Amino acid sequence: MKRINILYILFFICLCIPEEHIAQTPLPHIIFITLDDQNDYTEGFDGHPQVETPNIKRLEELGTTFYNAYCVAPQCGPSRMSLITGKDCFYTSVYNNTGYKCKKFSDNFTAAEGNEEIFVLPQYLKGSAGYFTYHFNKVMHCFENLVDYDSVTTDPCARELSWNKIFYYEDSTLLNLVGHENLEGPKQFSWAVVDDSYENVMEDFVMIDTAISFLQSYANDPSVACNKPLFLGLGFQRPHTPYYTAEKYYNDFYQHDLNQNPLRKPYNFPANAFPFNGIAMPPQPATLFGDYDQLPAGGVAQALADGKIYYNFNQYIEDLYPAPVVDENISETQRLEILNETMRANLVMAYLATIKYVDAQIGRLLDSLEQYPDIYNNTIIIVLGDHGFSMGEKKHWRKGAMWETDVRAPLIYVDLRNPKQQVTENFVSFLDLFPTLCDVTGISYPTFSDGSKYFDGESLLPLIANPDTVFERPVLTTYIEKGLDEQGGCFPQYSVRSGRFHYIKYQTNNAYGVLNCDITKSIIEEELYEIGLNRETDPYEWNNLAANDKYGAVINYLQQFIPDSNLYLQKTITVHIKNNALDCFASRSDTIYASAEIFDKDGNYLAESPPEYTYRWTNDINDLSWEGDAITIPLSLFSEEELINNNRFIIYLQVYDIEDRLIGFDMKYFYAGEENLPTVFYQISADGTTACINNYNITGTFTDSWWDFGEGVNINDEIPGPYNYGETGNYTITNYVQYGNENCIETFTALISVDGSVSDAAKPIHLFPNPANQTVYAALPANTGNGLMRVFAMTGQEIFSAYIPETCCEKFAPIDLTHFAKGSYVVSFMADTGLMTGIFIKD
Structure with missing residues (x-):
């Protein structure tokens, strides 16, 4: 690996700069925070409606939120390699974790690979701008090997390579033992609810303790950092697995006892009910995993999705002993479906809990930083997730795929010298961070030895100065599956x-x-x-x-x-x-x-x-x-x-x-x-404080549709689920339909009176044959009026809906099961005469 020696150039440059000018413009401290496996489940990024990250939100209120930021690769090693070097995978030749040479960082850059010239962000800031660089845990991949760190030189001020100082701490044996004793979930995911008393031995907690202690020492005596400005790389290990997280961070919907009888569903049911009666699950198409099933069988997309994890959840449930009952009045198929969705919901909540835990540590850091105004008011804070993470979309869990859930991640830039809340929706890459920090610190961009441009990214400062800057550069993400014997492992x-x-x-x-x-x-x-x-x-x-x-x-x-x-x-x-x-x-x-x-x-x-x-x-x-x-x-x-x-x-x-x-x-x-003007017909009903949309039918051409139930909350489902009002009263329900050349909008309103009275229980609907394979028939009595037939999976996801016109005779309404997966389904038929429900099994 060839590093350009610029120290002698800097010596002569510094001689030419008046000392009083340097004193008047102190370099900002930089706190560079990376979150491992952090997707858009972050307040301000709209990834999950129930996520709690008040301290990240606190940062967003002080700086620039990059709403559309994308990783260079959807895996830790290549993503961090590119953001720390400013070079795309095409140059680094690191496309996955397996391709990352861990033992010695410089081994990744050789003449044989054609990438022997390389610059590393902390080393460049240390050598070019005089920063004291301190690496905490996982900023660079393979952090346990003390990456790019001169461990021979004892004087931190004289150390070569990237880091003046390094801190490394992993979860204690005690925490791992407790986590293992309370382990839940299939082997690809390890999570556990642990007692709050163990929080102070968790690695991210200990890391922040160490950072806080160092800031205190620096505030009292800057010589602990060689009297230089700080570049602190804080690498959170979470929300990477295992999710061994203190109980206080878990959502109240978490299901701790699978043997509860009847079992309380921890997930929102139906899936689009509002307000939430459980944890909101990742959205799914009308046919569960239908988008995955349409991908080429045996192709790369399905291979990267790794749908085997879905079946591992099933196997985990089947292996539970004694088998949870769930409800004595349901079938075996229904029991398994509810348990599977319960475990998937618990996983989502374990991930959310870990995110909340990380956010709390960021809050501790900010609270400490505020105690030292001279440092606080001259600090830049950058927070990013190294890549996204999937939670069952397209039958895909974890990372390493090319869809939006894996390639998008949060990015926040805060300059406490000039705090200003703003959001830019321009599309940016993590390759842009290195040149941005060069601009912030006033140092020139590195170049190759032939004088050509080095950086593959662009500075973000123009967007920070004007978030609405017009900027066209579609963002590239690249990946090669980790093994040559795996589909997608040969070519980018x-x-x-x-x-x-x-x-x-x-x-x-x-x-x-x-x-x-x-x-x-x-x-x-x-x-x-x-x-x-x-x-x-x-x-x-x-x-x-x-x-x-x-x-x-x-x-x-x-x-x-x-x-x-x-x-x-x-x-x-x-x-x-x-x-x-x-x-x-x-x-x-x-x-x-x-x-x-x-x-x-x-x-x-x-x-x-x-x-x-x-x-x-x-x-x-x-x-x-x-x-x-x-x-x-x-x-x-x-x-x-x-x-x-x-x-x-x-x-x-x-x-x-x-x-x-x-x-x-x-x-x-x-x-x-x-003639394509959209028209809408629907009916409404109230039960207690719950309103339902029935018999919804829309015709014509439209581009978007959303609802307001009269409480100022926009709901973007075409047909919303049950809506629960906070109090009784009269409300106007409005369906907004956008269409046409000028984004025209038609509104369709209905009045509803919610008085809290509860209607009689739903009448049963006769379904036959049951179980069924190709078609199941719903027997509808005469004079039931117009109605909406809806079919739900046991997870609450709507699978099918059809408008059934009024008939004066008994009618047998067919439901085509050709594209239904095996399992149990709930049928509801809401008509003028009331609600009918039933359950059938697709075998």
């Missing part, structure tokens, strides 16, 4: 996340069913999700658009940001399609006047189109195309039949540079045909 897998879309490109080892590496037989798998600019379209990545030809132009653009492509790791121009105001639904007599709004790479608006740019416009209806930065599209160019068949159509804009390279892209939906 890529995720490219733009402001609106998420593109994933997988490459199999070989033909399906063969695992040895052969690129000539390898198969490309693709996923494309339109998540939406505000996560309003497909936030959970359930609708894969990759095979839809209408989105080929999107894929083509995002592929430019993959290694060896035109825009790899590059900022590019920002392109917006602008057009004249149109009616909510346009007609053939209308004309679209479209133009290209362009911002340069630095976010500056270009009032005039650069002459070297070529603008190419196309559509998804026919082969018509246009050129120029402003065009006219009379809708009469499309036939009436074409507009009827494409009541939502797309206009694409691709911008090319003088060398005919694609450098900018946008697409926009347009809507035609006023």
Whole structure:
């Protein structure tokens, strides 16, 4: 490994800087906090509605929240390697934990790998800006090996490499023994509720104790840090497993006793009930794991998801002895389903408890820091999760996949010299942290020995100065599965996340069913999700658009940001399609006047189109195309039949540079045909203080729908679950439906009176055959009125719904079970005459 020796340059630079100038501008202290396996279950990031992180929120109120921050790789080793060196995996050649050379950090960078020139963040700050660098636990991967630390030199002020001082402490044998004695969950997850008295021997607690003690010593005598500014790297080991967490951090919904009879469900039931009556579980599609099942069997995506964990939960439940009863009045299938979901809910709560515990330690640190105003008021604090973490989405638990849950993580930047709460929704990478800290400390960027650019990221300071800066650079995440004998272990897998879309490109080892590496037989798998600019379209990545030809132009653009492509790791121009105001639904007599709004790479608006740019416009209806930065599209160019068949159509804009390279892209939906105006019908009922939406039916074309039950809380489910009012009274329920060209909104309201009275118990519904395989029939008595038939899994997830019109005779309503997984299901039928319920088994 070749490190550029810059100390002699700095010596001469320092001679040229007046001493009084240095004294007037002290360098800020930097506290660099990494959280292990921390996903967006953090207040301010909207990952989980019941997470409690008041101290992280406290930091957010003082600084900049990067709402869309992404890791370089979805595993600890490669992610931390890239953020600490400022280089992408393509350069470091570290794509997974297995590829990380732990024994000696410098062994990762060799001439044979073509990456022998490297800079390391703490070493660069130490050597270039004169920082005292102190490593606490897991900032760099393999921290137990005292990574990049000069353990030979006894004088901390004279140490070479990255760190002047290092602290390493792992959970005590006592805590591990207690945790093991109270262990819950399958082997891939270890969690335990431990007595609060053990908190002070937990490694993150001890780490913060040590940091607090050091800050006190430094405040009294800066010579303990060689009279230098501080760079403290605080590496929290949690919320990484095992989740051995003090009981006080657990949610009250936690189910401590599986032998309780009847068993209290710890999870929200139904899944979309509000307010919550249990812990909210990760959202699932209508058919549980239906998004996973649609992935190529034997392909990379399913392999990375590692669906075996789902079956390990099942096995864990089946192995319990004595077997928990749950409820004497339910079937064996129902019993197992409830127990499985209970354990998965307990896991979610163990993860949330560990996050709350970490947050409490951050609070202790902040409280201590505030005791030393001279330090506090001159400190920058950075908090980030090293990557995301999944909790059962797409049958995937843990990390190492390419979906949003694994690649997105929190990032917060706080400059206590100028505290200011703000949020930026621009997309950033952890590669951006190294150049940002260079700018903050006023040191020049490192360069390769030939003078070329070193950093793969961009400074975040422009976004901190102006969070609304226009910034176009889709973020790349890369991963290779850890073993060559595992699917996805031969070639890089890529995720490219733009402001609106998420593109994933997988490459199999070989033909399906063969695992040895052969690129000539390898198969490309693709996923494309339109998540939406505000996560309003497909936030959970359930609708894969990759095979839809209408989105080929999107894929083509995002592929430019993959290694060896035109825009790899590059900022590019920002392109917006602008057009004249149109009616909510346009007609053939209308004309679209479209133009290209362009911002340069630095976010500056270009009032005039650069002459070297070529603008190419196309559509998804026919082969018509246009050129120029402003065009006219009379809708009469499309036939009436074409507009009827494409009541939502797309206009694409691709911008090319003088060398005919694609450098900018946008697409926009347009809507035609006023006959597509959305209409809504629903009925409401009240039982006690609970309101239910019944017989919901929506027609027409719409883009979004949400509800307000009259208490000012927006609920984004298309059909919300039971809503529990805090008190009796009269309320207005409103369904908002957004649609059309100008984001038009229709509202559909109903009045409800909640008086607290409880209705009679639901009537039973006869279901036959039961168990059933292909079809089950619900026997509906005559004169039941219009009604809504709904089917729920035992987890509370709605699987099926259908509007059943009024009939004067007894009716047998069929329910197609073709796509139902085996198990028990609850059927509800809400009609004018009341509620009917029943249970059937799919065998």
